[in-house]
Amino acid sequence: MTIHREGYQSISIAAVVFAIINLLVFVFLGASVFSWIIFGATLVVFLFIVSFFRLPKRVTPENNHAIYSPCDGKVVVIEEIIDTEYFQETRLQLSVFMSPANVHVNLNPISGEVLYSKYHKGKYLVAWNPKSSTENERHSVVLTDGRITILVKQIAGAVAKRIVNYLQPGQKVQQGGELGFIKFGSRVDLVLPPGVKVNVKLNEKVTAGVTVLAEY
Numbered sequence: 001m002t003i004h005r006e007g008y009q010s011i012s013i014a015a016v017v018f019a020i021i022n023l024l025v026f027v028f029l030g031a032s033v034f035s036w037i038i039f040g041a042t043l044v045v046f047l048f049i050v051s052f053f054r055l056p057k058r059v060t061p062e063n064n065h066a067i068y069s070p071c072d073g074k075v076v077v078i079e080e081i082i083d084t085e086y087f088q089e090t091r092l093q094l095s096v097f098m099s100p101a102n103v104h105v106n107l108n109p110i111s112g113e114v115l116y117s118k119y120h121k122g123k124y125l126v127a128w129n130p131k132s133s134t135e136n137e138r139h140s141v142v143l144t145d146g147r148i149t150i151l152v153k154q155i156a157g158a159v160a161k162r163i164v165n166y167l168q169p170g171q172k173v174q175q176g177g178e179l180g181f182i183k184f185g186s187r188v189d190l191v192l193p194p195g196v197k198v199n200v201k202l203n204e205k206v207t208a209g210v211t212v213l214a215e216y
Contacts, residue, residue, distance in 0.1 A: 004105055006164055006181045007053025018046045052184065055105060060176025060209035064145065067196065067214040068109045068175060069206040070152055071188045072102040075213075078202060083191050086116060086142055086151050092192045094213055095133070096206055098182065106154060106179040106188060107209045112145035114171045119163075122156070133189050139165040139180065143173065148216050151191035154182055176209040190214075 003011065022039050029035045060068060077095035098104060122137040137156040142149060154163050165180035167173065182188075196214040200206060206213065 002055040002057070003050070004053045004055040004181065006183065007050070010183070011050055011053060014046050014049045018042050052100065052104065054103060056103060058176070058207075058209050060107070062111070062175055063212070064111070064147075065215050066110075066175075066212045067148075067150065067190070067192065067216065068107065069096060069208050069211040069213050070106050070109045070179060070190065071096050071098050071104070071182075071206075071208045073098040073187070073206060075200050075202055075204045075206060076187070077189070078198060078200075080194060081191070083151065085140060087149075087191065090194055091151075092194045092196065092198070093133070094190045094192060094198065094200075095187055096190075097187045100184055103208065104182050104184075105208065106152075106181060108143065108173045108175055108177045108179050109152065109190065109213070110143055110145055110148065110150065111173060111175045112143050114141055114167045114169050114173060115144055115149070116140065116142035116151075117165065117167050117169055119165070137163065139163050141165065141167050141179065148193060148196075150193075151189075152179065153189040153191070154180055155187050155189060156182070157186035 021042055025035045025038050073096040076097045077093055079093055080090055081093045083091045119139045139154045140151060142151050156163055162183040166178055192214060196216045198214050199212050
């Protein structure tokens with residue numbers, strides 16, 4: 001299993017904590033049943049942290065008519081909104097909720113150029129709260145291929161408080177390339193032109209770089 005680079009520090013810290021806890025337990029309590037229970041419980045937590053940063057190998061077929069899902073998760077919003085951050089007009093919002101069990105690398109939904117990249121400080125409302133799109137800590141990027149322009153928001157939640165974004169204005173990106181990473185769950189919003197054809201339904205599970213959310 002490949003581990004994403006964002007996980008190196010977290011996994012190292014978790015390994016040290018795991019080792020210290022179990023060393024102390026076995027030193028003071030010996031090889032008792034209680035010691036082995038603690039060992040098992042802490043091992044499960046450690047393995048979960050490792051799995052959280054897993055990086056599966058995926059191939060995104062290049063398709064200049066497709067808007068791929070930027071993350072793994074479940075579709076929780078498909079609705080028209082008035083975008084007040086960039087477009088200042090009616091747009092279609094499509095949101096994907098990421099649970100702590102999902103792969104958490106975020107991928108570029110289209111190829112093209114980065115027009116806008118901005119970090120916003122904010123609250124840490126639960127990810128399914130509609131206000132999280134505009135009030136939570138988030139990082140927004142705008143991508144264009146010359147035919148379509150979309151806004152992608154990485155949104156922090158009540159648990160996820162670490163957003164990493166790799167894109168800068170003027171940068172050229174490819175579909176399926178890394179856009180960023182959100183640690184420990186939350187959601188990603190796509191703000192699309194209202195004329196696109198949506199290929200998914202509410203509560204549908206989607207896969208980053210594999211599921212085509214919409215076509216244009």
